[in-house]
Amino acid sequence: MPAVFDGHTVPMPKVVSIHSYRGGTGKSNFTANLATTLAMQGHRVGVVDTDVPSPGIHNIFSLEPERAPVTLNSYLWGEAAIEEAAYDVGGAAGIAEAGRLFLVPSSVKADDIARVLKDGYDVKLLNDGFRKLVKALELDYLFIDTHPGLSKETFLSIAISHVLILILRPDKQDYQGTAVTIDIARQLNVRKMLLAINKAYSSLNFDVLKQKVEETYGTPVAGVFPLSEEVVQLASEGVFCTKFPDHLVSQEFSKVAAHITAEG
Amino acid sequence: MSKGDFSALASSIQAVASPFRQYLNDLHERYQGALDGAVADYIPELALADPNWFGICVVTSGGQVFEVGDCDKLFTIQSISKAFVYGLALEDHGRDYVNSKVSVEPTGEAFNAIVLDEATNRPYNPMVNAGAIATADLIKGDSATERLKRMLAMFRRYTGRDLDVNVPVFLSEKATGFRNRAIAYLMLNFGMVTDRVDETLDLYFQQCSIMVNAKDLAMMAATLANGGINPVTGERALDEHYVQDVISVMLTCGMYDYSGEWVYRVGLPAKSGVGGGITALAPGKLGIGTFSPPLDAKGNSYRGIKVCEDLSRDFGLHLFNVAKASHDLDDWLTGSGADSW
Numbered sequence: 270m271p272a273v274f275d276g277h278t279v280p281m282p283k284v285v286s287i288h289s290y291r292g293g294t295g296k297s298n299f300t301a302n303l304a305t306t307l308a309m310q311g312h313r314v315g316v317v318d319t320d321v322p323s324p325g326i327h328n329i330f331s332l333e334p335e336r337a338p339v340t341l342n343s344y345l346w347g348e349a350a351i352e353e354a355a356y357d358v359g360g361a362a363g364i365a366e367a368g369r370l371f372l373v374p375s376s377v378k379a380d381d382i383a384r385v386l387k388d389g390y391d392v393k394l395l396n397d398g399f400r401k402l403v404k405a406l407e408l409d410y411l412f413i414d415t416h417p418g419l420s421k422e423t424f425l426s427i428a429i430s431h432v433l434i435l436i437l438r439p440d441k442q443d444y445q446g447t448a449v450t451i452d453i454a455r456q457l458n459v460r461k462m463l464l465a466i467n468k469a470y471s472s473l474n475f476d477v478l479k480q481k482v483e484e485t486y487g488t489p490v491a492g493v494f495p496l497s498e499e500v501v502q503l504a505s506e507g508v509f510c511t512k513f514p515d516h517l518v519s520q521e522f523s524k525v526a527a528h529i530t531a532e533g
Numbered sequence: 534m535s536k537g538d539f540s541a542l543a544s545s546i547q548a549v550a551s552p553f554r555q556y557l558n559d560l561h562e563r564y565q566g567a568l569d570g571a572v573a574d575y576i577p578e579l580a581l582a583d584p585n586w587f588g589i590c591v592v593t594s595g596g597q598v599f600e601v602g603d604c605d606k607l608f609t610i611q612s613i614s615k616a617f618v619y620g621l622a623l624e625d626h627g628r629d630y631v632n633s634k635v636s637v638e639p640t641g642e643a644f645n646a647i648v649l650d651e652a653t654n655r656p657y658n659p660m661v662n663a664g665a666i667a668t669a670d671l672i673k674g675d676s677a678t679e680r681l682k683r684m685l686a687m688f689r690r691y692t693g694r695d696l697d698v699n700v701p702v703f704l705s706e707k708a709t710g711f712r713n714r715a716i717a718y719l720m721l722n723f724g725m726v727t728d729r730v731d732e733t734l735d736l737y738f739q740q741c742s743i744m745v746n747a748k749d750l751a752m753m754a755a756t757l758a759n760g761g762i763n764p765v766t767g768e769r770a771l772d773e774h775y776v777q778d779v780i781s782v783m784l785t786c787g788m789y790d791y792s793g794e795w796v797y798r799v800g801l802p803a804k805s806g807v808g809g810g811i812t813a814l815a816p817g818k819l820g821i822g823t824f825s826p827p828l829d830a831k832g833n834s835y836r837g838i839k840v841c842e843d844l845s846r847d848f849g850l851h852l853f854n855v856a857k858a859s860h861d862l863d864d865w866l867t868g869s870g871a872d873s874w
Contacts, residue, residue, distance in 0.1 A: 281874060284874065393549050396549050396550060397558065400874070421546065424543065424546040425546050428546050429550040431874075453543075456539070456543055457543055
């Protein structure tokens with residue numbers, strides 16, 4: 270179990286990939302909150318936005334593109350070291366102490382996105398970059414925010430993760446896509462897989478829902494999050510779990526975090 | 534996406550994500566700056582090599598490919614060709630006849646020594662120039678072109694891609710190969726080679742001038758490690774009965790007059806070339822291809838030897854190793870047991 274102290278005696282960093290088969294599951298918001306929850310507990314946490322075709326998580330951390338000229342794209346094109354593309358976003362996320370939470374954003378410039386789509390990039394570089402970042406920033410946890418659907422990058426992030434979190438909404442399309450992803454993740458020998466249900470109607474019985482999903486996939490559900498107008502309004506700016514630490518949703522993130530920090 | 538497509542993609546991703554690739558990355562980093570030795574310069578083409586070029590490739594007998602550094606950079610195969618042409622000669626004539634023309638005894642002499650077995654007039658082994666020329670003489674074909682084409686087809690089966698002869702290197706080798714010419718005529722004098730000496734010498738110079746890269750060398754070694762079948766294409770490159778013949782002479786004679794120490798330290802069948810390549814294999818497990826032009830005093834790639842030493846030690850690949858290695862190969866390949874983060 271990684272240490273939480275300032276003495277910083279960390280045995281082994283953990284890689285956590287957050288994925289969903291379809292878009293709109295609230296993946297980036299989930300990633301930002303979970304990463305922040307761990308950073309609040311005193312861990313050193315990095316987040317890489319590998320959603321190169323449609324980056325977004327930088328908004329939640331209020332990192333304006335003008336303030337982040339060096340991005341993951343710069344690294345992939347050999348223009349910068351990956352740690353040069355890492356920005357301390359702890360302040361924006363509501364963490365007083367510096368050096369706890371870093372974000373490597375993807376470029377939002379149309380030309381940059383087009384270049385990646387046109388030329389692609391070597392997934393080996395991405396893998397090497399993750400490792401360099403973990404070393405350079407002495408991270409305890411590295412979060413990989415992925416592009417929805419299945420791609421080479423998804424496969425890579427699944428294959429290298431210590432923990433894979435699949436986010437799904439309680440609807441048929443997500444159920445089916447999640448089954449496909451779970452099947453692939455198992456074939457890639459994923460070490461630990463967790464499900465998170467997001468945007469569940471408040472009218473549903475969460476315990477029953479959780480149990481049903483766990484039975485269907487044979488995979489633990491680490492948290493169930495409600496579809497709530499209140500949360501959407503409150504979460505429109507900044508990271509929810511630091512602004513409303515006592516809210517039920519924030520407590521649910523703490524539960525998911527406990528799954529991640531648990532041994533094995 | 535069919536099951537086959539998925540398996541191929543999953544396998545390539547697992548190779549990228551595998552802790553073993555990270556191990557090779559670290560190995561590459563460790564020796565990138567180790568620039569001992571000197572680039573071969575007996576012909577101008579070889580002297581042009583950049584000492585910084587450095588590639589490490591490993592191909593498992595299951596067909597997983599791991600590449601670090603300059604694995605696509607082409608260079609001349611040189612003496613590494615000798616081991617594989619020996620296999621073709623065995624297929625052409627069988628073991629007994631080939632043995633009657635070329636012995637399998639390590640010499641301890643330099644690779645270009647003009648020395649034959651006094652009792653039988655045979656060259657000592659197929660890895661010294663004399664033995665390699667006698668072996669090239671054994672390659673069947675009605676014409677020089679036919680014989681070269683058969684050799685290139687054989688290398689294609691090993692590497693899974695078409696290879697070419699570098700013509701300037703071939704012409705340079707031919708223009709400066711007086712010593713090899715002398716060896717060939719000495720063997721003609723003893724009746725150990727047929728009288729098509731010039732044609733055979735051309736063939737020999739051409740086989741040494743074939744362009745390969747580190748990935749090719751790893752694939753060739755992995756093919757031998759996999760019983761003669763290329764683990765990626767599934768094509769047979771060498772009759773399985775002769776695989777042990779080829780790798781036996783690689784083990785005892787493959788590293789020039791460093792072969793004894795090589796077996797002691799590394800314990801893997803291997804062949805090096807003055808172009809900077811080394812091909813080495815752990816039978817049943819994997820093939821290694823390294824490329825780094827600076828050579829040590831014995832004519833072997835300095836960094837290539839370092840890489841093979843480390844791989845052999847850490848994964849317990851030495852043929853005679855019975856101790857538990859610090860790294861379990863299967864765990865490192867699949868990532869199931871090892872955690873390289």
